[in-house]
Amino acid sequence: MYADMDAASSSANTSEDSGADFSVGRTSPDGSPLFNASYSDSTIETRFTSLSDLLPSDDASFSQVRRSNLPDILDPTTAAGVVIKNICFIGAGYVGVPTAAVIALKNPFLRVTVIDRDEFRIRRWNSAHVPISEPGLDDIVRLTRDGSKACSVEAVKSSLAQRIGARSSKISIPARQPNLTFATASSKSMAEADMIFICVNTPTKVTGIGAGYATDMTAVESVVKEVAVNAKTGAILVEKSTVPCRTAKLVQDILDTYRPRARFQVLSNPEFLSEGTAVKNLLHPDRVIIGSSNTIPGRRAAAALAKIYSTWVDRSKILGTHVWSSELAKLVANAMLAQRISSINSISAICEGTGADVHEVAKSIGLDPRIGPQFLKAGLGFGGSCFRKDIGSLVYLARSLGLHEVGDYWNQVLLINDLQRKRFARKVISRLNGTLIRKKITLLGFAFKKDTGDTRESVAIDIIRVLLEERPAEVAIFDPCCSVAGIQSELENLGGHDALNVYADPYQACLDADAILVVTDWDNFRMASTPDHTNIKRPQSPTDLTSSTSTIVADRADGFLNLSKDQYLPEPPCPSNCPECAYSFPSFNTEEHLEWARISYHMKKPKLVFDGRGILNATEMEKLGIRVEALGKAESGFTLF
Numbered sequence: 001m002y003a004d005m006d007a008a009s010s011s012a013n014t015s016e017d018s019g020a021d022f023s024v025g026r027t028s029p030d031g032s033p034l035f036n037a038s039y040s041d042s043t044i045e046t047r048f049t050s051l052s053d054l055l056p057s058d059d060a061s062f063s064q065v066r067r068s069n070l071p072d073i074l075d076p077t078t079a080a081g082v083v084i085k086n087i088c089f090i091g092a093g094y095v096g097v098p099t100a101a102v103i104a105l106k107n108p109f110l111r112v113t114v115i116d117r118d119e120f121r122i123r124r125w126n127s128a129h130v131p132i133s134e135p136g137l138d139d140i141v142r143l144t145r146d147g148s149k150a151c152s153v154e155a156v157k158s159s160l161a162q163r164i165g166a167r168s169s170k171i172s173i174p175a176r177q178p179n180l181t182f183a184t185a186s187s188k189s190m191a192e193a194d195m196i197f198i199c200v201n202t203p204t205k206v207t208g209i210g211a212g213y214a215t216d217m218t219a220v221e222s223v224v225k226e227v228a229v230n231a232k233t234g235a236i237l238v239e240k241s242t243v244p245c246r247t248a249k250l251v252q253d254i255l256d257t258y259r260p261r262a263r264f265q266v267l268s269n270p271e272f273l274s275e276g277t278a279v280k281n282l283l284h285p286d287r288v289i290i291g292s293s294n295t296i297p298g299r300r301a302a303a304a305l306a307k308i309y310s311t312w313v314d315r316s317k318i319l320g321t322h323v324w325s326s327e328l329a330k331l332v333a334n335a336m337l338a339q340r341i342s343s344i345n346s347i348s349a350i351c352e353g354t355g356a357d358v359h360e361v362a363k364s365i366g367l368d369p370r371i372g373p374q375f376l377k378a379g380l381g382f383g384g385s386c387f388r389k390d391i392g393s394l395v396y397l398a399r400s401l402g403l404h405e406v407g408d409y410w411n412q413v414l415l416i417n418d419l420q421r422k423r424f425a426r427k428v429i430s431r432l433n434g435t436l437i438r439k440k441i442t443l444l445g446f447a448f449k450k451d452t453g454d455t456r457e458s459v460a461i462d463i464i465r466v467l468l469e470e471r472p473a474e475v476a477i478f479d480p481c482c483s484v485a486g487i488q489s490e491l492e493n494l495g496g497h498d499a500l501n502v503y504a505d506p507y508q509a510c511l512d513a514d515a516i517l518v519v520t521d522w523d524n525f526r527m528a529s530t531p532d533h534t535n536i537k538r539p540q541s542p543t544d545l546t547s548s549t550s551t552i553v554a555d556r557a558d559g560f561l562n563l564s565k566d567q568y569l570p571e572p573p574c575p576s577n578c579p580e581c582a583y584s585f586p587s588f589n590t591e592e593h594l595e596w597a598r599i600s601y602h603m604k605k606p607k608l609v610f611d612g613r614g615i616l617n618a619t620e621m622e623k624l625g626i627r628v629e630a631l632g633k634a635e636s637g638f639t640l641f
C-alpha cells in the first residue's frame with residue numbers, strides 16, 4: 001500500500017496524477033500542486049524532487065516576517081479595520097452546526113449562515129427534527145435560528161442573576177433576534193461573508209495513492225474553488241475541518257489560481273470538540289488554536305477571529321501559532337489521545353494472560369499526575385469518524401517525508417485498535433464453545449460512543465462482521481439513540497444479512513439471547529448505582545416485557561443557557577406528510593437504566609454478558625445469575641493463587 005508513496009515523491013507524472021479528477025490525487029503532505037490547475041505535470045515533478053520541497057521555508061507567502069516582529073493576535077488593536085459582520089459556515093455537520101450555533105449565540109450582532117449541499121440535512125436543520133443528536137444543541141439552534149421572546153426568570157434560581165448581583169426576585173431577559181440561517185444556496189452566502197469557515201468532511205482516501213491513510217481532500221478542494229469564485233476580496237478563510245499539514249498552501253494556491261487579483265487570508269482553527277459533549281466543549285474550550293501566516297495581514301485576520309472567540313473564551317486560552325503548527329497540532333492531539341487508548345488496550349491483553357485487572361492498573365497509573373486518568377479506559381478501542389482517519393493522515397505524512405519508523409510507530413496505534421475488536425469477537429465465539437450456529441447474539445449499542453447517534457466507524461460493524469462468519473441464527477442490535485433506519489443503512493455495508501435484526505426495544509433485543517455484548521458505553525446499560533435486588537420486580541412470565549425501569553439523572557448540557565421554556569418561539573411546523581415525523585426511534589426512555597434482572601430472566605443459560613466497555617459490575621450481575629466476561633480481566637477460571 002505504501003510502495004507508491006515514495007515513488008510519488010519522485011515521479012508524480014503518473015496516470016492518476018495527470019487526470020482531471022482531483023479526488024484521487026495525492027492529498028498529503030504537499031498535495032497543493034495537484035489541486036492547482038495552473039501547474040503542469042512537469043511542474044509537479046520538479047516540486048517533488050527533494051525533502052526540502054516539503055519544508056515550510058520555501059514558502060514566501062507563509063513566512064514573510066519573523067514571528068517576534070508580528071503583532072499579538074490577542075491585542076484588540078491588531079484587528080482594527082478588519083470588519084466582520086457576516087460569517088458563512090460551509091458544512092452543516094457535527095462540527096459546522098454546533099460551532100456556528102455557539103458563535104451565533106455569543107455574538108448576537110453577527111449574521112451567521114450555514115450552507116450545505118445536502119438538501120435533506122438543511123431541511124432538517126430548518127425543522128423541528130434537527131439531524132444531529134447532541135446534548136444542548138437543539139436549544140441553542142432554536143434560540144439563534146428562531147429568536148426568542150422577552151421573559152423574566154426567577155433570580156434565585158439563576159446563576160446569571162447571582163453573577164450580576166440582581167436584587168429583585170425576577171430578572172428580565174430581552175427578546176432575541178434570529179442570527180443563524182441554514183441554506184443550500186451557496187454563492188450568495190459566500191459572496192456576503194467576511195469570514196468563511198470550511199467544515200466539510202475530510203475522510204480517508206479509499207482508492208488511489210495513499211488509499212487507507214491519506215486524506216481525501218475532494219470536499220475541501222471543491223468548496224475552496226467555490227469560495228474563490230464567489231467570495232469578496234479580503235474575505236478570511238478558516239480551515240475548521242481537520243486537514244493535512246500544509247493544506248493552507250493548497251487553499252491559497254487554489255484561490256490564487258481562480259482569483260489571481262483578489263486577496264484572501266487563510267487561517268487554521270482546528271476543532272477539538274468531542275461528540276456527545278460538543279456544546280459543553282465549545283462553550284468551555286480548553287484552548288482555541290488560531291494558525292496564521294507570518295505576515296501582518298495574516299496576524300490581523302487571526303486577531304479578527306480571536307475577537308469573535310473572546311466574546312466568551314478567556315483570552316488566556318486563545319493561542320496564536322503558525323498555520324503549519326496549528327494544522328499539525330490537530331492531528332497530533334488526536335494521535336496522542338488514541339495512542340493512550342491503544343496503550344492501555346495492549347496492557348489489557350497482558351492482564352488477561354496474567355490475572356491482573358486492567359482497570360486497577362489504569363487507576364493505579366492514572367493517579368500519577370504526569371500520566372493522568374483520562375483516555376485510559378480499556379475496552380473495545382476507539383471508533384468514530386476522527387481518530388482512525390487522523391492517525392492515518394499522520395502515518396501518511398511521516399512516510400511521505402521518508403520517516404518510515406515514525407509512520408510505523410503511529411500505525412501501531414491503529415493495529416492495536418483493530419486487534420482489540422478481533423480479540424473481543426474471538427472471545428465471544430470461544431466462550432460459546434466455538435460455534436454460533438442456532439444462537440442469538442445481542443449487541444447493546446451501535447453508536448461509536450455514548451450520548452451520540454453517530455455510527456461512523458462504529459466498533460459494532462467490525463464485531464458483527466466476525467460474528468456473521470460463524471453463521472449465528474440471529475444478531476440482534478439495540479441502541480438507545482440511533483434510529484432503526486440509521487442502523488439498518490449502516491448494516492447495508494455488510495451486504496445485507498437475514499440474521500441481522502435491529503430492535504427499538506432493548507428487552508425484545510435481549511429476549512432468548514445466548515450472549516449479550518455491551519458495545520457502547522451508554523450510561524443506560526449500567527446497573528442502577530444503588531441496586532436493591534430484593535425490590536427488583538421480576539417479570540411474571542416470559543412475555544411480560546412492559547415494566548418500567550429506574551431513573552438516572554442524565555448528564556445533559558441543558559441549562560447551559562439559563563433558559564426559561566417561556567422564551568422559546570414555536571418550532572417550525574411540519575407538513576402533514578413529514579417523513580421525519582414517521583421515523584422510528586427506540587421506544588426506550590434514554591434516562592432509564594436497563595433492568596438487568598428482567599434481561600437475565602429471559603436469557604438462555606449460561607447467561608453470558610460480554611462487557612466490551614468495562615461498565616458493568618460483575619459481582620452485582622452475578623447476583624442476577626449473569627456471568628460477565630470483560631476485556632482486560634483474567635479469563636474465567638484462571639487462578640494464579
Ligand SMILES: NC(=O)c1ccc[n+]([C@@H]2O[C@H](COP(=O)([O-])OP(=O)(O)OC[C@H]3O[C@@H](n4cnc5c(N)ncnc54)[C@H](O)[C@@H]3O)[C@@H](O)[C@H]2O)c1
Nearest residue numbers: 091092093094095116117118199200201202219241242271
Ligand atoms: N465530528 C467531530 O467530532 C469532529 C471534531 C473535530 C473536527 N472534526 C473535523 O471536522 C470536519 C467535518 O466533520 P463532521 O463530523 O462535521 O462531518 P459531517 O460529515 O458531519 O459534515 C460535513 C458536511 O459537509 C457537507 N459538504 C461536503 N462537501 C460539501 C460541499 N462541496 N459543499 C457544501 N457542503 C459540503 C456534507 O454534506 C456534510 O453535511 C472533518 O474534517 C472532521 O475531521 C470533526
Ligand SMILES: O=c1ccn([C@@H]2O[C@H](COP(=O)(O)OP(=O)(O)O[C@H]3O[C@H](CO)[C@@H](O)[C@H](O)[C@H]3O)[C@@H](O)[C@H]2O)c(=O)[nH]1
Nearest residue numbers: 271272273274275341375376377381382383384386448449
Ligand atoms: O479512555 C477511552 C476514551 C475513549 N475511548 C473511545 O474512543 C473513541 C473516541 O472517543 P472521544 O475522543 O471521546 O470522541 P470523539 O468525538 O471521537 O472525539 C475525538 O475526536 C474529535 C474529532 O477530531 C476531537 O475533536 C476530540 O478532541 C477527540 O476526543 C470512542 O469510541 C470511545 O469509546 C476509549 O475506548 N477509551
